[in-house]
Amino acid sequence: MINTNAFDYINVLDKAADASWLRNVAISNNISNVDTPGYKREDVAFESELKKALGRSRDTSNMDQRVAAIRTSQLKPRAYTDLVGYSYRLDGNNVDIETENVMLVENQIKYQGLLDSITQEFLNLQMVMK
DSSP states (O other), rough: OOOOOOTHHHHHHHHHHHHHHHHHHHHHHHHHOOOOOOTOOEEEHHHHHHHHHHHHHHHOOOOOHHHHHGGGGGGGEEEOOOOTTTTTSTOOOOHHHHHHHHHHHHHHHHHHHHHHHHHHHHHHHHHHHO
16 A cells, blocks of 8 residues: 555545535524524534634644644534633524625635645646656
């Protein structure tokens, strides 16, 4: 078997795209439940998990080695309920539709960027193989 790190970045980008997709689902649920009494907004934590995983590497000067050291099987997005004790409405709901719409657009742009990055990584591999 050939020992290669050619897919390290692709694997991390894939995990990030999965997290972005999950965040899109959470934001869509938030928007759908904007008028549901007692509903608390949901979000997905991934960037902080990735930062921790990158920080575990002993070689902090080389990003390639930091990415190679990440165990992608342990890099998982974490869904959570945001601001459980907070509500600015009398019905206990803490979803602000305007904020959710902005977050939805931001997440869609991020997701598209991740897909473009994955495509570029595969194009780089294809170029190397020629």
